Amino acid sequence: MASNLVSMDWLLAHLHDPEVRVVDCRFVLGQPDAGVSAYQQGHLPGAVYFDLERDLSAPKAEHGGRHPLPDAMLLAAKLGAQGIGNGHHIVAYDDQGGAMASRFWWLLKYLGHERVSVLNGSYTAWKAAGHPVTAEAAPVSKTEFIAHSQTDFLVHMNEVRTKLGDPGTVLIDSREAVRYQGLQEPIDPVAGHIPGAVNHFWKDSLQEDGTWKTADEQRERFADIDPDKEVIVYCGSGVTATPNILALQEAGHRKVRLYLGSWSDWCSYPENPIATSKEEG
Numbered sequence: 672m673a674s675n676l677v678s679m680d681w682l683l684a685h686l687h688d689p690e691v692r693v694v695d696c697r698f699v700l701g702q703p704d705a706g707v708s709a710y711q712q713g714h715l716p717g718a719v720y721f722d723l724e725r726d727l728s729a730p731k732a733e734h735g736g737r738h739p740l741p742d743a744m745l746l747a748a749k750l751g752a753q754g755i756g757n758g759h760h761i762v763a764y765d766d767q768g769g770a771m772a773s774r775f776w777w778l779l780k781y782l783g784h785e786r787v788s789v790l791n792g793s794y795t796a797w798k799a800a801g802h803p804v805t806a807e808a809a810p811v812s813k814t815e816f817i818a819h820s821q822t823d824f825l826v827h828m829n830e831v832r833t834k835l836g837d838p839g840t841v842l843i844d845s846r847e848a849v850r851y852q853g854l855q856e857p858i859d860p861v862a863g864h865i866p867g868a869v870n871h872f873w874k875d876s877l878q879e880d881g882t883w884k885t886a887d888e889q890r891e892r893f894a895d896i897d898p899d900k901e902v903i904v905y906c907g908s909g910v911t912a913t914p915n916i917l918a919l920q921e922a923g924h925r926k927v928r929l930y931l932g933s934w935s936d937w938c939s940y941p942e943n944p945i946a947t948s949k950e951e952g
Contacts, residue, residue: 673760673786675776675917676883682762682790683802686716692755694763696771697794698723706771713804715764715797719753719811723771723910727778734939736932737858737908738774740825743782743818750816754809757784757817764790764797768877773913777929783819789917791882826903826930828937834903835867835944841896842868845906845915846934853947858907861938863945865905869895873911876918889922898924905930905937 685691695718698706703724710720721727726749728738755761761779763772772789779787790797798804834840844864849855851870856862864870875892878884884892896902902924906912909931919927930936937943 673788675788675920676791677762677788679790679792679797679800679802690758690760692759692761693718694761694775695720696723696763696765696775698765698767698771709766711806713798713806715794716803716805717809719809721775723774727774734932734936736936738910740931741778743820746778747782747816747818751814754811754814755816756814760786760788762788762790764794766794768793768874768881769883769914770873770911773917774910777913777916781821781824783821793881796881824928826928828932828940831865831903831930831937832943840901840903843902843904843915844868844870845873845904845912847872850907859935859938861945863947864934865937866944866946871915873906873914876914884918886921886923889918893919893922893924896924901926901928903928903930905933907933908935909933
């Protein structure tokens with residue numbers, strides 16, 4: 672089993688290891704071509720590109736949130752086509768604080784792949800350190816990736832609804848406080864949060880320099896959460912919840928699941944209850 676995080680020094684030393692595959696996940700919400708454009712201008716040597724909306728999400732529908740779960744067989748085929756097989760150690764990176772790379776990391780875990788890590792540092796930090804980058808397309812030898820979906824990693828809306836108020840389950844909202852409190856909602860049509868959820872903003876997983884906090888620091892972040900309880904994590908659309916899942920795992924939590932549809936799915940059902948800071952007082 673690979674570490675959830677690898678250092679830039681580790682990746683630099685293993686960049687040409689035949690068992691290592693590097694994936695560029697850069698993406699900017701609201702600018703759908705920014706990530707692939709950045710990749711084309713420069714990326715880590717050997718890296719292939721996976722797009723949040725084209726590769727790591729299914730098309731939007733009435734329900735399911737803004738970034739629904741991609742079809743497992745389709746994603747597996749895309750991985751194989753990019754030279755990624757079940758025997759490889761995959762390292763994902765981005766320039767968005769690890770949010771997009773964590774989405775890739777979680778999806779690979781969901782597909783049953785243990786040897787996947789997030790680079791502890793951004794593309795910008797890698798380049799600033801003087802490490803190699805290239806604009807050349809990575810040579811790819813197609814292979815086969817076989818998915819073994821871990822469906823228990825995932826929670827759907829109906830299960831979340833049945834667990835409201837369950838003392839054995841903790842709901843974590845990963846959005847920034849003003850969205851959790853319902854004071855602002857710049858993206859989704861309804862403001863607020865799932866009743867009973869506690870707020871842990873995903874960016875608090877990071878140090879000021881953009882690297883990840885240590886396991887001890889993550890344990891301190893989540894000191895209010897009993898590690899023996901089931902934890903269900905959500906955000907706006909199932910992307911920025913994933914860095915919190917990685918951080919919870921670093922902190923030693925093992926019963927952690929993702930509500931992938933997240934707030935954008937929850938609020939698409941008019942009958943679902945909604946809380947705000949005022950209501951919870």
